[in-house]
Amino acid sequence: MVRDPARRRCFGPEIWFAGVAMHLAMLAAFLYAPQDVSGEAQRIFYFHVPSAWVAFLAFFVTVIASIAVLAKRSMWWDSLAVSSAEIGTLFCTMALVSGSIWGKAAWNVWWVWDARLTTTFIVWLIYASYAVLRMNTPSAERSARFAAVYAIVGFASVPLTFLAIRLWRTQHPPAVVMGGDGGGLEPKMLHALLFCVGAFTVLFVAFLRGRFRLEQLRRATQ
Amino acid sequence: MSWLSAVLCLAVKDVRHELRTREALASMFVFSLLVIVLFHFGFSDLGAGATAFAPGALWVTFTFSAMIGLSRSFAVEELNGCLRGLLLCPHDRSVVFAGKMLGATASIAAVSTVALVLFVILFNLPVLSQLWLLWLVMLLGVVGIASVGTVFSAMTTGTRMRQTLLPVLVLPVILPLVVFGMQVTARIIDSTPGGGIGGGMLGMVLFDVILTTVGMLTFEHVVVE
Amino acid sequence: MTYVIAAYGFIGAAISVYGLAMYARFRRLRAAAKDVSDE
Numbered sequence: 001m002v003r004d005p006a007r008r009r010c011f012g013p014e015i016w017f018a019g020v021a022m023h024l025a026m027l028a029a030f031l032y033a034p035q036d037v038s039g040e041a042q043r044i045f046y047f048h049v050p051s052a053w054v055a056f057l058a059f060f061v062t063v064i065a066s067i068a069v070l071a072k073r074s075m076w077w078d079s080l081a082v083s084s085a086e087i088g089t090l091f092c093t094m095a096l097v098s099g100s101i102w103g104k105a106a107w108n109v110w111w112v113w114d115a116r117l118t119t120t121f122i123v124w125l126i127y128a129s130y131a132v133l134r135m136n137t138p139s140a141e142r143s144a145r146f147a148a149v150y151a152i153v154g155f156a157s158v159p160l161t162f163l164a165i166r167l168w169r170t171q172h173p174p175a176v177v178m179g180g181d182g183g184g185l186e187p188k189m190l191h192a193l194l195f196c197v198g199a200f201t202v203l204f205v206a207f208l209r210g211r212f213r214l215e216q217l218r219r220a221t222q
Numbered sequence: 223m224s225w226l227s228a229v230l231c232l233a234v235k236d237v238r239h240e241l242r243t244r245e246a247l248a249s250m251f252v253f254s255l256l257v258i259v260l261f262h263f264g265f266s267d268l269g270a271g272a273t274a275f276a277p278g279a280l281w282v283t284f285t286f287s288a289m290i291g292l293s294r295s296f297a298v299e300e301l302n303g304c305l306r307g308l309l310l311c312p313h314d315r316s317v318v319f320a321g322k323m324l325g326a327t328a329s330i331a332a333v334s335t336v337a338l339v340l341f342v343i344l345f346n347l348p349v350l351s352q353l354w355l356l357w358l359v360m361l362l363g364v365v366g367i368a369s370v371g372t373v374f375s376a377m378t379t380g381t382r383m384r385q386t387l388l389p390v391l392v393l394p395v396i397l398p399l400v401v402f403g404m405q406v407t408a409r410i411i412d413s414t415p416g417g418g419i420g421g422g423m424l425g426m427v428l429f430d431v432i433l434t435t436v437g438m439l440t441f442e443h444v445v446v447e
Numbered sequence: 448m449t450y451v452i453a454a455y456g457f458i459g460a461a462i463s464v465y466g467l468a469m470y471a472r473f474r475r476l477r478a479a480a481k482d483v484s485d486e
Contacts (some may be wrong), residue, residue, distance in 0.1 A: 010473035015466075022462075026455070044454040051458065070443050094461050098454040105450035125394040132390055136383050146377045149440040150391060153373060156436045157395045160429050164398035167421055168405055207466065214473045221480045 008217065011210045018206040021199035025050075033192035041105030044098055046192055050200035051095035052120055057204060058088025059123060062130075063155040066148035078144035079219065081151065082134065083211035087204060089127040095120055115165040122161050126154040228313050232321025237328050239298060246294040247333060250287040254337035257283045258344055276347055277408040281400050283337050284363055288330045289389045292371035295326050296379040305379075305445065315442035319372060323434070326368040326375075327361075334360050352410050359406050362426040366399040367392070369434040376444045399429045 029046035036042035065081035068074060099117050104110050111117075133150055137143040185193070223231070240247055261279040299305040308318055338360055342349060349356060374391045378384050406422035 008477070010470050040448055041450050043451055047455060047458050070440070090461060090465055094458045097457050101450050101454040101457070105454075122394050122397055129390050129394055132387065133377070136387055145443050145446070149373065149377065149443055152440055153370065153433070153436055154395055156432055157370075157398060157429075160398035160425065160432070161401075164401040164405075164425055167425065168401055203462070207469070210466075210469050210473070214469055214476070217473060217476050217480065221476055221483070 008213055010213055011206060014202065014209065015206040018199070018203040021202050025196040025199035028192040028195045033189050034186060036189070038106055041102060044102040044105065046196045047200075048095060048098040048102055049193060050197045051091050051098060052116075053197055054200050054204045055088050055092035055095050055120065055123060057201070058084045058091060058208075059127070059151075059155065059158075061208070062088060062151050066151040069144050069148040070152075075140070075144060075219070076216075078148070079212055079215040080208075081144075081148065083208055083215050085127060085130050085147075085151070087207050087211060089124070089131065091200075091204070092120060092124045092127055096124060113165075113169075115162055115169055118165050119158065119162045123158060126150075126158070130154070223313070225313065225317060228311070228317045229320040229324060232308070232317065233324035233328065236295070236298070236322065236325030240325075240329050246291050247329060250290050250330070250333040251336060253287050253290060254283045254333060254340070257286075258337075258340060262345070273347065273411050276341065276345055276411055277404045280338065280341055280360075280407060281363070281404045283341075284330075284334050284360060284403075285367065285393070285396070285400060286389075287333055287337070288326075288364065288367045288371060289392065291330045291333070292326055292368070292375045292392070293378070293385050293388050295322055295372060295375045297384070299379075309445060315445060316438050318445065319438050319441040322376075323368050323372045323437070326372055327365055330368060331361055331364045334364055347411060348413075349411055352413075355410055356407060359403055359410070359423065359426070362423065362430060363399055363403040366426065366430045366433055367396050369430065369437045370395050373437045373441055373444060376441065395433075399426060402426045402429070 025046070029043055033043070033046065061084040062081050065077045065084060068077035069081060096117070099120070100110050103112055103117075130147055130150055134143050134147050137146055257279060261275060261282075265275040265279075296305070299308065309315075311317065335357060338353075338356060341347065342353065342356075371388070371392055374388055378387045378391070402422045402425040406419045406426070409419050409422070
Protein backbone atom coordinates (compact mmCIF):
# COMPACT_ATOMS: atom_id res chain seq x y z
CA MET A 1 0.00 0.00 0.00
CA VAL A 2 1.12 3.59 -0.65
CA ARG A 3 3.18 5.12 2.12
CA ASP A 4 1.85 8.66 2.02
CA PRO A 5 -1.83 8.55 3.01
CA ALA A 6 -2.57 11.90 1.41
CA ARG A 7 -1.72 10.62 -2.03
CA ARG A 8 -3.79 7.47 -1.89
CA ARG A 9 -6.97 7.16 -3.86
CA CYS A 10 -10.13 5.88 -2.23
CA PHE A 11 -11.29 3.70 -5.07
CA GLY A 12 -9.21 1.92 -7.61
CA PRO A 13 -10.14 1.34 -11.26
CA GLU A 14 -12.23 -1.64 -10.17
CA ILE A 15 -15.01 0.70 -9.04
CA TRP A 16 -15.70 1.73 -12.64
CA PHE A 17 -15.71 -1.88 -13.65
CA ALA A 18 -18.15 -2.56 -10.83
CA GLY A 19 -20.40 0.30 -11.90
CA VAL A 20 -20.59 -1.00 -15.45
CA ALA A 21 -21.15 -4.54 -14.26
CA MET A 22 -24.00 -3.47 -11.98
CA HIS A 23 -25.77 -1.61 -14.78
CA LEU A 24 -25.36 -4.60 -17.06
CA ALA A 25 -26.73 -6.75 -14.24
CA MET A 26 -29.87 -4.65 -14.19
CA LEU A 27 -30.24 -5.13 -17.91
CA ALA A 28 -29.75 -8.85 -17.47
CA ALA A 29 -32.40 -8.97 -14.78
CA PHE A 30 -35.01 -7.02 -16.75
CA LEU A 31 -34.30 -7.65 -20.42
CA TYR A 32 -32.38 -10.88 -20.73
CA ALA A 33 -34.22 -12.96 -18.18
CA PRO A 34 -37.66 -14.11 -19.23
CA GLN A 35 -40.66 -13.32 -17.09
CA ASP A 36 -41.54 -15.88 -14.51
CA VAL A 37 -45.00 -17.40 -14.15
CA SER A 38 -45.40 -15.66 -10.81
CA GLY A 39 -45.11 -12.23 -12.38
CA GLU A 40 -42.81 -9.25 -12.55
CA ALA A 41 -42.12 -9.26 -8.83
CA GLN A 42 -39.97 -12.34 -9.23
CA ARG A 43 -37.30 -10.12 -10.81
CA ILE A 44 -36.42 -8.86 -7.36
CA PHE A 45 -34.76 -12.22 -6.92
CA TYR A 46 -31.94 -11.22 -9.29
CA PHE A 47 -30.70 -8.63 -6.83
CA HIS A 48 -31.94 -10.23 -3.63
CA VAL A 49 -29.96 -13.46 -3.98
CA PRO A 50 -26.64 -11.77 -4.87
CA SER A 51 -27.08 -9.38 -1.92
CA ALA A 52 -27.41 -12.35 0.40
CA TRP A 53 -24.46 -14.02 -1.31
CA VAL A 54 -22.25 -10.99 -0.68
CA ALA A 55 -23.48 -10.76 2.91
CA PHE A 56 -22.25 -14.29 3.52
CA LEU A 57 -19.07 -13.80 1.49
CA ALA A 58 -18.25 -10.71 3.52
CA PHE A 59 -18.79 -12.66 6.72
CA PHE A 60 -16.39 -15.29 5.44
CA VAL A 61 -13.78 -12.65 4.63
CA THR A 62 -14.25 -11.13 8.08
CA VAL A 63 -13.66 -14.51 9.68
CA ILE A 64 -10.51 -15.21 7.65
CA ALA A 65 -9.22 -11.77 8.57
CA SER A 66 -10.16 -12.37 12.21
CA ILE A 67 -8.16 -15.59 12.32
CA ALA A 68 -5.23 -13.67 10.89
CA VAL A 69 -5.67 -10.94 13.52
CA LEU A 70 -5.36 -13.51 16.28
CA ALA A 71 -2.59 -15.52 14.64
CA LYS A 72 -0.43 -12.61 13.57
CA ARG A 73 -1.49 -9.92 16.03
CA SER A 74 -1.80 -7.69 13.00
CA MET A 75 -3.83 -4.49 12.80
CA TRP A 76 -3.65 -4.60 9.02
CA TRP A 77 -5.87 -7.66 9.07
CA ASP A 78 -8.09 -5.96 11.61
CA SER A 79 -8.71 -3.11 9.16
CA LEU A 80 -9.76 -5.72 6.65
CA ALA A 81 -12.03 -7.44 9.16
CA VAL A 82 -13.88 -4.30 10.16
CA SER A 83 -14.20 -3.15 6.54
CA SER A 84 -15.63 -6.45 5.41
CA ALA A 85 -18.00 -6.54 8.37
CA GLU A 86 -19.36 -3.10 7.61
CA ILE A 87 -19.94 -3.89 3.95
CA GLY A 88 -21.44 -7.22 4.93
CA THR A 89 -23.92 -5.45 7.17
CA LEU A 90 -24.93 -3.20 4.29
CA PHE A 91 -25.52 -6.08 1.88
CA CYS A 92 -27.26 -8.10 4.56
CA THR A 93 -29.67 -5.22 5.12
CA MET A 94 -30.28 -5.05 1.38
CA ALA A 95 -30.93 -8.79 1.26
CA LEU A 96 -33.44 -8.66 4.10
CA VAL A 97 -35.32 -5.63 2.77
CA SER A 98 -35.47 -6.93 -0.80
CA GLY A 99 -36.48 -10.36 0.47
CA SER A 100 -39.26 -8.85 2.51
CA ILE A 101 -40.52 -6.73 -0.42
CA TRP A 102 -40.43 -9.77 -2.69
CA GLY A 103 -42.39 -11.76 -0.13
CA LYS A 104 -45.02 -9.06 0.03
CA ALA A 105 -45.24 -8.75 -3.73
CA ALA A 106 -45.39 -12.42 -4.50
CA TRP A 107 -47.12 -13.96 -1.49
CA ASN A 108 -48.61 -10.98 0.32
CA VAL A 109 -46.58 -11.52 3.49
CA TRP A 110 -43.92 -9.13 4.77
CA TRP A 111 -41.91 -11.90 6.33
CA VAL A 112 -41.46 -15.65 6.15
CA TRP A 113 -39.63 -17.55 8.87
CA ASP A 114 -38.02 -19.97 6.48
CA ALA A 115 -34.51 -21.27 7.01
CA ARG A 116 -32.71 -19.08 4.47
CA LEU A 117 -34.29 -15.76 5.31
CA THR A 118 -34.19 -16.35 9.06
CA THR A 119 -30.55 -17.37 8.93
CA THR A 120 -29.83 -14.17 6.99
CA PHE A 121 -31.59 -12.27 9.75
CA ILE A 122 -29.43 -13.98 12.38
CA VAL A 123 -26.33 -13.12 10.36
CA TRP A 124 -27.51 -9.52 10.41
CA LEU A 125 -27.87 -9.73 14.20
CA ILE A 126 -24.35 -11.11 14.51
CA TYR A 127 -23.04 -8.28 12.32
CA ALA A 128 -24.89 -5.78 14.49
CA SER A 129 -23.55 -7.32 17.71
CA TYR A 130 -20.06 -7.23 16.19
CA ALA A 131 -20.46 -3.51 15.59
CA VAL A 132 -21.82 -2.91 19.10
CA LEU A 133 -18.92 -4.86 20.59
CA ARG A 134 -16.40 -2.77 18.67
CA MET A 135 -18.12 0.44 19.67
CA ASN A 136 -17.96 -0.49 23.34
CA THR A 137 -14.37 -1.64 23.52
CA PRO A 138 -12.28 1.48 23.94
CA SER A 139 -8.82 0.05 23.35
CA ALA A 140 -8.07 -0.49 19.66
CA GLU A 141 -5.96 -3.55 20.28
CA ARG A 142 -8.59 -5.17 22.49
CA SER A 143 -11.32 -4.22 20.07
CA ALA A 144 -9.45 -6.05 17.34
CA ARG A 145 -8.93 -9.17 19.43
CA PHE A 146 -12.43 -9.35 20.92
CA ALA A 147 -14.15 -8.66 17.63
CA ALA A 148 -12.03 -11.34 15.98
CA VAL A 149 -13.06 -13.89 18.59
CA TYR A 150 -16.71 -12.88 18.21
CA ALA A 151 -16.61 -13.22 14.44
CA ILE A 152 -15.08 -16.68 14.67
CA VAL A 153 -17.53 -17.95 17.28
CA GLY A 154 -20.44 -16.40 15.40
CA PHE A 155 -19.35 -18.01 12.17
CA ALA A 156 -19.24 -21.42 13.85
CA SER A 157 -22.85 -21.03 14.94
CA VAL A 158 -24.39 -19.92 11.63
CA PRO A 159 -24.48 -23.31 9.84
CA LEU A 160 -26.02 -24.78 12.98
CA THR A 161 -28.63 -22.00 12.94
CA PHE A 162 -29.56 -22.97 9.40
CA LEU A 163 -29.85 -26.65 10.36
CA ALA A 164 -31.91 -25.90 13.44
CA ILE A 165 -34.42 -23.82 11.53
CA ARG A 166 -34.53 -26.37 8.72
CA LEU A 167 -35.42 -29.05 11.26
CA TRP A 168 -37.98 -26.75 12.84
CA ARG A 169 -39.56 -26.04 9.47
CA THR A 170 -39.89 -29.67 8.47
CA GLN A 171 -41.90 -30.18 11.62
CA HIS A 172 -43.94 -26.99 11.20
CA PRO A 173 -44.57 -26.88 7.45
CA PRO A 174 -45.09 -23.31 6.39
CA ALA A 175 -48.24 -22.13 4.69
CA VAL A 176 -46.15 -20.26 2.20
CA VAL A 177 -43.10 -21.72 0.55
CA MET A 178 -40.61 -19.24 -0.82
CA GLY A 179 -39.59 -19.90 -4.38
CA GLY A 180 -36.48 -21.97 -4.79
CA ASP A 181 -33.44 -20.27 -6.16
CA GLY A 182 -31.60 -23.20 -7.60
CA GLY A 183 -34.11 -25.79 -8.48
CA GLY A 184 -36.32 -25.42 -11.51
CA LEU A 185 -34.65 -22.38 -12.99
CA GLU A 186 -34.78 -21.85 -16.71
CA PRO A 187 -31.30 -21.59 -18.26
CA LYS A 188 -31.71 -17.90 -19.12
CA MET A 189 -32.77 -17.13 -15.58
CA LEU A 190 -29.76 -18.99 -14.27
CA HIS A 191 -27.46 -17.01 -16.57
CA ALA A 192 -28.94 -13.75 -15.42
CA LEU A 193 -28.64 -14.77 -11.78
CA LEU A 194 -25.03 -15.83 -12.15
CA PHE A 195 -24.19 -12.61 -13.93
CA CYS A 196 -25.76 -10.61 -11.13
CA VAL A 197 -23.85 -12.62 -8.55
CA GLY A 198 -20.66 -11.83 -10.45
CA ALA A 199 -21.47 -8.13 -10.66
CA PHE A 200 -22.24 -7.97 -6.96
CA THR A 201 -18.98 -9.75 -6.17
CA VAL A 202 -17.01 -7.20 -8.19
CA LEU A 203 -18.86 -4.43 -6.35
CA PHE A 204 -18.00 -6.08 -3.05
CA VAL A 205 -14.33 -6.21 -3.92
CA ALA A 206 -14.35 -2.56 -5.03
CA PHE A 207 -16.12 -1.42 -1.87
CA LEU A 208 -13.89 -3.57 0.30
CA ARG A 209 -10.77 -1.99 -1.14
CA GLY A 210 -12.20 1.49 -0.71
CA ARG A 211 -13.35 0.90 2.84
CA PHE A 212 -10.02 -0.69 3.70
CA ARG A 213 -8.10 2.30 2.42
CA LEU A 214 -10.44 4.59 4.29
CA GLU A 215 -9.81 2.62 7.48
CA GLN A 216 -6.04 2.67 7.00
CA LEU A 217 -6.15 6.41 6.38
CA ARG A 218 -8.36 6.95 9.40
CA ARG A 219 -5.95 5.03 11.61
CA ALA A 220 -2.88 6.73 10.17
CA THR A 221 -4.24 10.20 10.76
CA GLN A 222 -5.62 9.68 14.25
CA MET B 223 -1.90 -30.61 39.61
CA SER B 224 -3.41 -32.39 36.67
CA TRP B 225 -5.52 -30.57 34.10
CA LEU B 226 -8.73 -32.14 35.30
CA SER B 227 -8.18 -31.48 38.98
CA ALA B 228 -7.26 -27.87 38.21
CA VAL B 229 -10.49 -27.45 36.26
CA LEU B 230 -12.55 -29.03 39.03
CA CYS B 231 -10.80 -26.92 41.63
CA LEU B 232 -11.72 -23.74 39.77
CA ALA B 233 -15.30 -24.85 39.18
CA VAL B 234 -15.76 -25.82 42.81
CA LYS B 235 -14.37 -22.45 43.90
CA ASP B 236 -16.92 -20.65 41.76
CA VAL B 237 -19.83 -22.79 42.91
CA ARG B 238 -18.78 -22.40 46.52
CA HIS B 239 -18.64 -18.65 46.06
CA GLU B 240 -22.12 -18.65 44.57
CA LEU B 241 -23.46 -20.77 47.40
CA ARG B 242 -21.87 -18.53 49.97
CA THR B 243 -23.01 -15.20 48.60
CA ARG B 244 -26.18 -16.49 46.91
CA GLU B 245 -26.41 -13.25 44.90
CA ALA B 246 -26.62 -14.69 41.43
CA LEU B 247 -28.52 -17.81 42.45
CA ALA B 248 -31.18 -15.72 44.14
CA SER B 249 -31.72 -13.37 41.19
CA MET B 250 -31.76 -16.26 38.73
CA PHE B 251 -34.32 -18.09 40.86
CA VAL B 252 -36.56 -15.08 41.31
CA PHE B 253 -36.32 -14.39 37.60
CA SER B 254 -37.53 -17.90 36.81
CA LEU B 255 -40.53 -17.43 39.08
CA LEU B 256 -41.35 -14.13 37.42
CA VAL B 257 -41.27 -15.74 34.00
CA ILE B 258 -43.63 -18.43 35.22
CA VAL B 259 -46.09 -15.86 36.52
CA LEU B 260 -45.84 -13.64 33.44
CA PHE B 261 -46.31 -16.48 31.03
CA HIS B 262 -49.28 -17.75 32.94
CA PHE B 263 -51.06 -14.43 32.74
CA GLY B 264 -49.84 -13.73 29.27
CA PHE B 265 -50.95 -16.97 27.73
CA SER B 266 -53.63 -18.41 29.97
CA ASP B 267 -56.25 -17.58 27.37
CA LEU B 268 -54.78 -20.11 24.97
CA GLY B 269 -57.29 -22.89 24.57
CA ALA B 270 -54.65 -25.58 24.38
CA GLY B 271 -53.41 -24.84 27.82
CA ALA B 272 -49.91 -24.61 29.14
CA THR B 273 -48.45 -27.23 26.86
CA ALA B 274 -48.65 -24.77 24.00
CA PHE B 275 -46.36 -22.17 25.47
CA ALA B 276 -44.38 -24.23 27.98
CA PRO B 277 -41.40 -24.98 25.70
CA GLY B 278 -40.97 -21.32 24.83
CA ALA B 279 -41.41 -20.16 28.41
CA LEU B 280 -39.00 -22.78 29.72
CA TRP B 281 -36.28 -21.86 27.29
CA VAL B 282 -36.73 -18.15 27.86
CA THR B 283 -36.21 -18.90 31.54
CA PHE B 284 -33.12 -21.04 30.95
CA THR B 285 -31.57 -18.56 28.57
CA PHE B 286 -32.14 -15.36 30.47
CA SER B 287 -31.32 -16.69 33.90
CA ALA B 288 -28.12 -17.99 32.29
CA MET B 289 -27.36 -14.42 31.21
CA ILE B 290 -27.66 -13.30 34.83
CA GLY B 291 -25.41 -16.09 36.03
CA LEU B 292 -22.83 -15.59 33.32
CA SER B 293 -22.40 -11.87 33.68
CA ARG B 294 -21.33 -12.57 37.22
CA SER B 295 -18.88 -15.24 36.20
CA PHE B 296 -16.04 -12.86 35.48
CA ALA B 297 -17.29 -9.83 37.34
CA VAL B 298 -16.50 -11.83 40.43
CA GLU B 299 -12.84 -12.12 39.48
CA GLU B 300 -12.53 -8.45 38.68
CA LEU B 301 -13.14 -7.37 42.25
CA ASN B 302 -9.81 -8.23 43.76
CA GLY B 303 -7.80 -8.64 40.60
CA CYS B 304 -8.34 -12.36 40.94
CA LEU B 305 -8.26 -12.92 37.23
CA ARG B 306 -4.59 -12.07 37.08
CA GLY B 307 -3.99 -14.51 39.88
CA LEU B 308 -5.82 -17.19 37.97
CA LEU B 309 -3.84 -16.51 34.85
CA LEU B 310 -0.56 -16.84 36.71
CA CYS B 311 -1.29 -20.48 37.47
CA PRO B 312 1.09 -22.85 35.72
CA HIS B 313 -1.53 -24.22 33.38
CA ASP B 314 -2.64 -23.15 29.95
CA ARG B 315 -5.69 -20.98 29.49
CA SER B 316 -7.96 -23.90 28.72
CA VAL B 317 -8.04 -24.64 32.45
CA VAL B 318 -9.54 -21.22 33.18
CA PHE B 319 -12.04 -21.67 30.36
CA ALA B 320 -13.07 -25.17 31.36
CA GLY B 321 -13.22 -24.33 35.03
CA LYS B 322 -15.34 -21.23 34.49
CA MET B 323 -17.58 -23.04 32.05
CA LEU B 324 -18.10 -25.94 34.42
CA GLY B 325 -18.84 -23.63 37.31
CA ALA B 326 -21.31 -21.63 35.25
CA THR B 327 -22.97 -24.82 33.99
CA ALA B 328 -23.38 -26.07 37.55
CA SER B 329 -24.98 -22.86 38.83
CA ILE B 330 -27.25 -22.36 35.84
CA ALA B 331 -28.25 -26.02 35.74
CA ALA B 332 -29.11 -25.95 39.43
CA VAL B 333 -31.42 -22.99 39.03
CA SER B 334 -32.87 -24.36 35.80
CA THR B 335 -33.62 -27.68 37.44
CA VAL B 336 -35.63 -25.94 40.10
CA ALA B 337 -37.35 -23.84 37.44
CA LEU B 338 -38.16 -26.95 35.41
CA VAL B 339 -39.72 -28.72 38.37
CA LEU B 340 -41.72 -25.63 39.29
CA PHE B 341 -42.94 -25.31 35.71
CA VAL B 342 -44.10 -28.89 35.63
CA ILE B 343 -45.93 -28.49 38.91
CA LEU B 344 -47.43 -25.03 38.42
CA PHE B 345 -48.55 -25.69 34.88
CA ASN B 346 -49.67 -29.25 35.49
CA LEU B 347 -47.57 -30.56 32.65
CA PRO B 348 -48.23 -34.27 32.13
CA VAL B 349 -44.58 -35.18 31.89
CA LEU B 350 -43.50 -36.67 35.20
CA SER B 351 -42.34 -39.90 33.61
CA GLN B 352 -40.29 -37.97 31.08
CA LEU B 353 -38.86 -35.47 33.51
CA TRP B 354 -35.39 -37.00 33.33
CA LEU B 355 -35.38 -36.52 29.55
CA LEU B 356 -36.48 -32.91 29.87
CA TRP B 357 -33.74 -32.40 32.41
CA LEU B 358 -31.18 -33.89 30.04
CA VAL B 359 -32.26 -31.59 27.22
CA MET B 360 -32.02 -28.64 29.58
CA LEU B 361 -28.52 -29.70 30.54
CA LEU B 362 -27.42 -29.94 26.91
CA GLY B 363 -28.71 -26.43 26.40
CA VAL B 364 -27.07 -25.04 29.52
CA VAL B 365 -23.70 -26.54 28.56
CA GLY B 366 -23.85 -24.79 25.18
CA ILE B 367 -24.95 -21.47 26.65
CA ALA B 368 -22.21 -21.72 29.28
CA SER B 369 -19.50 -22.41 26.70
CA VAL B 370 -20.37 -19.41 24.53
CA GLY B 371 -21.23 -17.33 27.56
CA THR B 372 -17.89 -17.93 29.27
CA VAL B 373 -15.93 -16.57 26.32
CA PHE B 374 -18.16 -13.54 25.92
CA SER B 375 -18.41 -12.91 29.63
CA ALA B 376 -14.64 -12.68 29.81
CA MET B 377 -14.80 -10.21 26.94
CA THR B 378 -17.45 -7.99 28.39
CA THR B 379 -15.79 -7.53 31.77
CA GLY B 380 -13.35 -5.29 29.95
CA THR B 381 -15.97 -3.25 28.16
CA ARG B 382 -18.16 -0.37 29.21
CA MET B 383 -21.70 -1.70 28.85
CA ARG B 384 -21.07 -4.97 30.64
CA GLN B 385 -24.43 -6.38 31.55
CA THR B 386 -26.40 -5.25 28.53
CA LEU B 387 -23.69 -6.21 26.08
CA LEU B 388 -23.50 -9.84 27.12
CA PRO B 389 -27.02 -10.87 26.01
CA VAL B 390 -26.58 -8.91 22.78
CA LEU B 391 -23.47 -10.94 21.99
CA VAL B 392 -24.65 -14.33 23.22
CA LEU B 393 -28.21 -14.60 21.96
CA PRO B 394 -27.66 -14.62 18.18
CA VAL B 395 -24.95 -17.23 18.59
CA ILE B 396 -26.91 -19.63 20.83
CA LEU B 397 -30.06 -19.38 18.76
CA PRO B 398 -29.67 -22.80 17.08
CA LEU B 399 -29.26 -24.41 20.47
CA VAL B 400 -32.42 -22.77 21.79
CA VAL B 401 -34.37 -23.67 18.64
CA PHE B 402 -33.31 -27.31 18.90
CA GLY B 403 -34.05 -27.27 22.61
CA MET B 404 -37.54 -25.83 22.24
CA GLN B 405 -38.24 -28.26 19.44
CA VAL B 406 -37.25 -31.30 21.49
CA THR B 407 -38.95 -30.01 24.63
CA ALA B 408 -42.19 -29.44 22.74
CA ARG B 409 -42.13 -32.95 21.35
CA ILE B 410 -41.47 -34.46 24.75
CA ILE B 411 -44.30 -32.49 26.35
CA ASP B 412 -46.67 -33.38 23.56
CA SER B 413 -45.60 -37.01 23.87
CA THR B 414 -45.45 -37.19 20.12
CA PRO B 415 -45.12 -40.81 19.16
CA GLY B 416 -42.37 -41.96 16.87
CA GLY B 417 -39.71 -40.00 18.67
CA GLY B 418 -38.39 -37.39 16.28
CA ILE B 419 -36.33 -35.92 19.04
CA GLY B 420 -33.19 -37.67 17.86
CA GLY B 421 -32.41 -35.03 15.27
CA GLY B 422 -32.87 -32.19 17.70
CA MET B 423 -30.75 -33.76 20.40
CA LEU B 424 -28.03 -34.57 17.92
CA GLY B 425 -28.11 -30.95 16.87
CA MET B 426 -27.67 -29.83 20.45
CA VAL B 427 -24.78 -32.19 21.03
CA LEU B 428 -23.18 -31.00 17.79
CA PHE B 429 -23.58 -27.39 18.87
CA ASP B 430 -22.07 -28.10 22.27
CA VAL B 431 -19.08 -29.93 20.83
CA ILE B 432 -18.32 -27.36 18.13
CA LEU B 433 -18.85 -24.26 20.22
CA THR B 434 -17.00 -25.57 23.25
CA THR B 435 -14.04 -26.43 21.03
CA VAL B 436 -14.08 -23.04 19.32
CA GLY B 437 -14.53 -21.38 22.70
CA MET B 438 -11.59 -23.19 24.20
CA LEU B 439 -9.39 -22.33 21.25
CA THR B 440 -10.24 -18.64 21.20
CA PHE B 441 -10.45 -18.07 24.96
CA GLU B 442 -6.77 -17.33 25.42
CA HIS B 443 -7.09 -14.32 23.13
CA VAL B 444 -9.76 -12.87 25.32
CA VAL B 445 -7.90 -12.97 28.62
CA VAL B 446 -4.52 -11.75 27.48
CA GLU B 447 -3.69 -8.83 29.69
CA MET C 448 -44.57 -3.42 -10.23
CA THR C 449 -44.12 -0.76 -7.58
CA TYR C 450 -42.67 -3.48 -5.41
CA VAL C 451 -39.96 -4.14 -7.97
CA ILE C 452 -39.10 -0.46 -8.12
CA ALA C 453 -39.07 -0.28 -4.33
CA ALA C 454 -36.70 -3.22 -4.01
CA TYR C 455 -34.30 -2.18 -6.74
CA GLY C 456 -34.58 1.42 -5.64
CA PHE C 457 -33.65 0.56 -2.10
CA ILE C 458 -30.66 -1.47 -3.20
CA GLY C 459 -29.51 1.18 -5.64
CA ALA C 460 -29.92 3.93 -3.08
CA ALA C 461 -28.11 1.97 -0.38
CA ILE C 462 -25.15 1.23 -2.64
CA SER C 463 -24.92 4.78 -3.93
CA VAL C 464 -25.23 6.43 -0.53
CA TYR C 465 -22.68 4.12 1.01
CA GLY C 466 -20.21 4.53 -1.84
CA LEU C 467 -20.53 8.30 -1.87
CA ALA C 468 -20.28 8.55 1.91
CA MET C 469 -17.11 6.47 1.82
CA TYR C 470 -15.62 8.65 -0.86
CA ALA C 471 -16.56 11.88 0.91
CA ARG C 472 -15.11 10.71 4.20
CA PHE C 473 -11.91 9.64 2.49
CA ARG C 474 -11.48 13.02 0.84
CA ARG C 475 -12.09 14.85 4.09
CA LEU C 476 -9.53 12.75 5.94
CA ARG C 477 -7.03 13.06 3.13
CA ALA C 478 -7.42 16.82 3.08
CA ALA C 479 -6.92 16.97 6.83
CA ALA C 480 -3.85 14.76 6.56
CA LYS C 481 -2.45 16.97 3.85
CA ASP C 482 -2.92 20.07 6.00
CA VAL C 483 -0.99 18.45 8.78
CA SER C 484 1.83 17.25 6.59
CA ASP C 485 2.11 20.62 4.85
CA GLU C 486 2.69 22.48 8.10
